[in-house]
Amino acid sequence: MRRRIFEALGFAVVMTVLAAFVQSAASGQAPAAGGAAGSTTSGNAKAGPPPHTPWGQPDLQGIWLDEFDTPFERPAQYADKEFFTEDERKARDEKTAADAGRNERANRGTAQDVAGAYNAVFTSAKPTGRRTSLVVDPSNGRIPPLTPEAQERNRIDQEFRLALLQNTPTCKNQAAGCRGGKYGPPSPRLNDMAPFYNTQRMNRHNGPEDQSMGDRCMLGTTPDFNGFRRIVQGPNVIAIGIDTGQGQGYQRIVYLGGSHPPKSVHLRHGDSRGRFEGQTLVVETTNFSPKFPYRGAGENLTLVERFTRLDAKTLEYSATMTDATLWTAPWTVKQELTMQSDEQNRIYYEPRCHEGNYGLPSLLVGARLDDKAFREGKGPNPASRDTATCVNELPAEREN
Amino acid sequence: MAGMLRGSTIVTALVAAALGAGAAALTMRGGEQAARPAGARTAEGRPDFSGVWQAMNEAHWDLQAHEARPAIVTQPGVYEYEYARVPAAPVLALGAAGGVPGSMGVVQGDGQIPYKPEALAVKQENAANWIDRDPELKCYLPGIPRAMYMPYPFAIVQGTDKIQMTFAFSNAARVIHMNKVEGPPDDTYMGHSVGRWEGDTLVVDVTNFNGKNWLDRAGNYHSDALHLVERFTAISQDAIRYDVTIDDPKTFTRQWSISMPLYRRLEPNATVLDYNCIEFAEEFMYGNLRKEPLVKHWEGETMIVDITRKIPPGEKLHEWYRR
Numbered sequence: 001m002r003r004r005i006f007e008a009l010g011f012a013v014v015m016t017v018l019a020a021f022v023q024s025a026a027s028g029q030a031p032a033a034g035g036a037a038g039s040t041t042s043g044n045a046k047a048g049p050p051p052h053t054p055w056g057q058p059d060l061q062g063i064w065l066d067e068f069d070t071p072f073e074r075p076a077q078y079a080d081k082e083f084f085t086e087d088e089r090k091a092r093d094e095k096t097a098a099d100a101g102r103n104e105r106a107n108r109g110t111a112q113d114v115a116g117a118y119n120a121v122f123t124s125a126k127p128t129g130r131r132t133s134l135v136v137d138p139s140n141g142r143i144p145p146l147t148p149e150a151q152e153r154n155r156i157d158q159e160f161r162l163a164l165l166q167n168t169p170t171c172k173n174q175a176a177g178c179r180g181g182k183y184g185p186p187s188p189r190l191n192d193m194a195p196f197y198n199t200q201r202m203n204r205h206n207g208p209e210d211q212s213m214g215d216r217c218m219l220g221t222t223p224d225f226n227g228f229r230r231i232v233q234g235p236n237v238i239a240i241g242i243d244t245g246q247g248q249g250y251q252r253i254v255y256l257g258g259s260h261p262p263k264s265v266h267l268r269h270g271d272s273r274g275r276f277e278g279q280t281l282v283v284e285t286t287n288f289s290p291k292f293p294y295r296g297a298g299e300n301l302t303l304v305e306r307f308t309r310l311d312a313k314t315l316e317y318s319a320t321m322t323d324a325t326l327w328t329a330p331w332t333v334k335q336e337l338t339m340q341s342d343e344q345n346r347i348y349y350e351p352r353c354h355e356g357n358y359g360l361p362s363l364l365v366g367a368r369l370d371d372k373a374f375r376e377g378k379g380p381n382p383a384s385r386d387t388a389t390c391v392n393e394l395p396a397e398r399e400n
Numbered sequence: 401m402a403g404m405l406r407g408s409t410i411v412t413a414l415v416a417a418a419l420g421a422g423a424a425a426l427t428m429r430g431g432e433q434a435a436r437p438a439g440a441r442t443a444e445g446r447p448d449f450s451g452v453w454q455a456m457n458e459a460h461w462d463l464q465a466h467e468a469r470p471a472i473v474t475q476p477g478v479y480e481y482e483y484a485r486v487p488a489a490p491v492l493a494l495g496a497a498g499g500v501p502g503s504m505g506v507v508q509g510d511g512q513i514p515y516k517p518e519a520l521a522v523k524q525e526n527a528a529n530w531i532d533r534d535p536e537l538k539c540y541l542p543g544i545p546r547a548m549y550m551p552y553p554f555a556i557v558q559g560t561d562k563i564q565m566t567f568a569f570s571n572a573a574r575v576i577h578m579n580k581v582e583g584p585p586d587d588t589y590m591g592h593s594v595g596r597w598e599g600d601t602l603v604v605d606v607t608n609f610n611g612k613n614w615l616d617r618a619g620n621y622h623s624d625a626l627h628l629v630e631r632f633t634a635i636s637q638d639a640i641r642y643d644v645t646i647d648d649p650k651t652f653t654r655q656w657s658i659s660m661p662l663y664r665r666l667e668p669n670a671t672v673l674d675y676n677c678i679e680f681a682e683e684f685m686y687g688n689l690r691k692e693p694l695v696k697h698w699e700g701e702t703m704i705v706d707i708t709r710k711i712p713p714g715e716k717l718h719e720w721y722r723r
Contacts, residue, residue: 237555
């Protein structure tokens, strides 16, 4: 039963990728077209000048998507090189297409075979973009190092997660999910409170808080660099609907005035205040919640986003993350977003993961049944089973 | 101490579910909303509805006229009269804060909702099983028209070819398409809204409902055949008359309508603060599946809030999902 649950969860993740591809393709702007819709990537000069609203602001409205696959951080071999050559893009696309791993199967009948039963149809990939990384600042394209305090927090957090896994085959086989840990008896920490507010899946299911935010249908965090974004713009306030994470999208409101709430008010997506600087909308977001962190940044995060309409089909977007308690320097991501067909309306703007969340209660029911079976001597110790990283590959069970 | 904290968590959750924390969901500090001249209009000459709005009435409790009640969930008191019932366990701990305020009602005409006989029976069952049936308690998307008069603020952003409404409750939203778009491929909680201007009135057709929403906390409901025609008309720069014609031949014998004002939130720095309630509802929905349940009898001098939640046949969570 548990296997099926994780299959469903894995399926959700995969479907997210698929949905992005299908929606993009259905909009008539298939990624394979490589910017035929007129993005700056293709250098298409026919896209026309950036439009303005009847009240004179740059018009940012529409459905926007990054149609390209770009490494988040720059791979080491590209060092300080910001853009791929056309040959490099082609080579990366060919490599992706030929990646046997996307069609590889584990031994038939094993947990890994069931949990990872998705081939390239499900794990479809966008074509390579021109940037070598979404991170453009620092100039090496890498997120700045964590502060010593943040590194220590991560170490403590990881130590706890590995303790929950240490009696499982994942650690016995030294699979990827146990990296940094070792095999041993069930940990005495099994029922300890997690050292920090948990947002990731762990090898324990004592209650909803042990699950990932995705399992709980609260996956979407700000900023988001993956999903569709629909912008509706008025003179004094701008709405941004984000379609991401298969039914885990969310809404933001950007006020072009007023002020942030008191610091004690934490909001899942922060409080956004914007202003136009020339042709660019600059949005500052603060008041983030420690419960919905972006890469570990919560209440101390200041996010500054810039939206600039480059032409009729292209929106340049950048986001600068500053959190001195987490990163040793601010860093910036940049994307060129391509306008999608409004008439086809192919975004999923009603996030209803929670309304159909069979997975979470089923998973908790399964865990309670496992507890009961173990108590009654009818099942294995739940601590000896990996029910958190089972979509990871176990080398011992690979066919080749 | 731990017990007291748990108790306060329970009460907080109950207050949130039963009362709605909308009044607290708005900041009153900082700058000021821009002053608006009478009859403010957009650059395109349309009435300007942009801003932060909220209904101020009791329709979210019950669309129909009703007298005040001691609680939304009651049990027989010392008298056998219906009007003498007392609060039941789930809201008992809230005292006078757990009651339902009276209302003149928002249903137009004779004030009656023209249910088919079999649909009326469902409505009455809904009311009797409110805790286990009302989607609001689970933090599900509230649907239209219910989202428009829940006790939480919402923002209207008036774009050039879309009008977006973003609601505090559940981070829900609706996009009113003023231009031609394809309909959604599946039915929805929040409906598919297509708008047009009739003079200075914004008229919105709403279809493609999945039939899983309610209209209020009294068990009033509709099916997937629901078709709404909403009319937004400026009463002043700070008030909109919101009229809705409700057509659902599977549930009602005829069309009927509701009408109410929506008010601009005039506080300085009016801001819609998300009421992201999924996590608030987790204890309610999944608390019984914890390894160590949080709700239990307390000991010693600490107050015991003994909540007996007997879920009737057919209303368990997994059965709910199958509807």
